[in-house]
Amino acid sequence: MNEVKIVILGTIAMLLPVSAIILFVIVYYRRQRLQRAAHEEALHQAMLEASVGSQEVVRRQIGGDLHDEIGALLSATRMSLSQLNKYSENESKRTLLLGRTEELLNEALHNVRRISKDLMPSTLDEFGLIEALKDFSQKMTLHTNLPIHFTCDLNARYDAKTELALYRSTQELVNNALKHAEAKEIKITLSENNKKLRLEVTDDGKGFDLEAVNQPSRGIGIKNIESRMSLIKGQLKFDVEIGRGSTFIITVPL
Amino acid sequence: MTFPDILAYVSSLGVFFPLIIAIIRRENFTLELKLMFVYIIVSTLTEIIATFWARYLHSPNHFMLNIFSVVECLLLVLMYREVFINKLVKRITLITISVFTFFAIFNFTETSNFVKFNSLINSIACIIIIICVFIYFFQLLQTLTVQKLSVTPMFWISVACLLYFSGTLFLFLYGETVLFHKSPFFKELWVIYFILSFIFRIFLAIGLWFSKTPLQLKSSSKSAQS
Ligand SMILES: Nc1ncnc2c1ncn2[C@@H]1O[C@H](COP(=O)(O)OP(=O)(O)OP(=O)(O)O)[C@@H](O)[C@H]1O
Numbered sequence: 001m002n003e004v005k006i007v008i009l010g011t012i013a014m015l016l017p018v019s020a021i022i023l024f025v026i027v028y029y030r031r032q033r034l035q036r037a038a039h040e041e042a043l044h045q046a047m048l049e050a051s052v053g054s055q056e057v058v059r060r061q062i063g064g065d066l067h068d069e070i071g072a073l074l075s076a077t078r079m080s081l082s083q084l085n086k087y088s089e090n091e092s093k094r095t096l097l098l099g100r101t102e103e104l105l106n107e108a109l110h111n112v113r114r115i116s117k118d119l120m121p122s123t124l125d126e127f128g129l130i131e132a133l134k135d136f137s138q139k140m141t142l143h144t145n146l147p148i149h150f151t152c153d154l155n156a157r158y159d160a161k162t163e164l165a166l167y168r169s170t171q172e173l174v175n176n177a178l179k180h181a182e183a184k185e186i187k188i189t190l191s192e193n194n195k196k197l198r199l200e201v202t203d204d205g206k207g208f209d210l211e212a213v214n215q216p217s218r219g220i221g222i223k224n225i226e227s228r229m230s231l232i233k234g235q236l237k238f239d240v241e242i243g244r245g246s247t248f249i250i251t252v253p254l
Numbered sequence: 255m256t257f258p259d260i261l262a263y264v265s266s267l268g269v270f271f272p273l274i275i276a277i278i279r280r281e282n283f284t285l286e287l288k289l290m291f292v293y294i295i296v297s298t299l300t301e302i303i304a305t306f307w308a309r310y311l312h313s314p315n316h317f318m319l320n321i322f323s324v325v326e327c328l329l330l331v332l333m334y335r336e337v338f339i340n341k342l343v344k345r346i347t348l349i350t351i352s353v354f355t356f357f358a359i360f361n362f363t364e365t366s367n368f369v370k371f372n373s374l375i376n377s378i379a380c381i382i383i384i385i386c387v388f389i390y391f392f393q394l395l396q397t398l399t400v401q402k403l404s405v406t407p408m409f410w411i412s413v414a415c416l417l418y419f420s421g422t423l424f425l426f427l428y429g430e431t432v433l434f435h436k437s438p439f440f441k442e443l444w445v446i447y448f449i450l451s452f453i454f455r456i457f458l459a460i461g462l463w464f465s466k467t468p469l470q471l472k473s474s475s476k477s478a479q480s
């Protein structure tokens with residue numbers, strides 16, 4: 001029996017199981033890591049979806065609260081007002097009651113402001129994006145004395161998430177144009193082409209530098225739009241320059 | 255006393271490590287670890303009896319090793335059968351172990367095969383156990399059920415088995431040439447065997463130390479609630 005041969009074979013016989021074990025441990029942990037990453041990704045996606053869904057739930061809850069809270073306050077106000085009639089002679093009592101009524105009204109008003117900020121306009125929910133935008137542009141024209149034109153020859157309803165995202169984005173873009181652009185006219189156009197929904201918001205204001213928007217110290221409005229778009233796989237494009245009106249184009253796959 | 259003799263002593267003492275741990279932790283044992291417990295008891299007894307046999311009766315104890323290797327293979331394969339998930343694999347292990355046992359008994363009917371060290375039976379036993387370890391590893395990779403390998407009893411037991419049985423397989427394949435040769439070189443090879451079996455027992459002990467039953471988990475969570 002060749003001793004060298006035995007030594008070599010013996011070494012191999014020991015090295016094989018050791019390397020098999022090491023290999024196994026490495027492969028095991030790599031696979032585990034991959035699996036965990038996939039798991040986290042799925043969880044993240046699910047949480048994102050859930051947060052959008054839960055926003056809706058919260059919205060409905062707020063609607064209920066609004067009804068109960070504000071309703072109660074307004075009932076109290078009405079009672080307080082009807083009591084005013086009884087004390088038409090008693091001056092001091094009258095002032096007291098009037099003061100309390102005003103307090104109640106103020107509180108109701110305050111609550112309405114607070115809660116309604118989080119609420120989606122019911123037009124969007126009930127009649128869809130197109131009606132809501134029509135409504136929005138009309139109301140804004142009234143409030144601001146600035147013509148806001150809405151053009152659209154579609155008649156369709158879209159995914160609730162898409163509608164909400166587009167509505168909020170339009171609000172922010174119009175708000176921006178009113179705040180920053182010193183425009184004389186704002187145009188909103190909604191159209192469909194190539195299986196994509198296209199929303200365009202244009203103003204004839206003074207324009208701005210896109211670089212300036214990307215500064216971290218600036219507002220969150222446009223970033224907000226972008227994050228909304230990433231949720232519904234949409235896209236926000238700018239056509240802006242200092243000295244001329246700005247155009248924002250949002251496209252969402254249908 | 256020569257160096258290999260000392261090692262032989264130490265490695266025989268090593269038998270007591272897993273035994274002690276097993277006695278301490280026996281309440282936690284699931285079925286596969288209970289089989290491991292039985293295996294440890296059997297191997298300890300065999301070790302003790304074989305040592306005394308050789309020392310005081312001055313007669314060869316090889317027949318004991320032959321029987322032990324069959325029992326060892328039986329217990330370890332049954333242990334792995336417990337952890338295998340796949341029904342087909344379970345059935346195949348059962349068939350394999352039955353065939354092996356019958357073959358061994360048949361083989362032992364020839365007296366020379368029984369009283370001398372039987373390298374054929376020992377080698378087959380090693381190969382069967384190594385295959386079981388590989389199936390177990392493959393199953394782990396497929397299911398990824400274990401969070402941390404380092405605190406999993408069956409992982410340590412499998413590492414122990416893989417190292418020990420592939421090492422001894424090598425020794426057994428050369429059979430009597432290696433094990434009972436008189437030249438000093440082959441005496442050195444025994445050193446490897448003692449080291450291997452010492453590592454084997456330490457790893458078994460580590461594995462048993464990490465045993466935990468659902469029962470224990472339940473009671474600890476109950477105490478956390480109250
Ligand atoms: N239509 C526009 N015309 C001119 N400048 C604009 C227009 N829209 C945006 N900008 C410029 O881009 C900047 C970033 O707009 P963005 O909506 O992100 O923030 P913001 O409106 O300042 O703050 P917030 O979103 O919190 O109201 C604005 O500060 C403004 O300078």
Ligand SMILES: [Mg+2]
Pocket residue numbers: 172175176219220221222
């Ligand atoms: Mg803004």
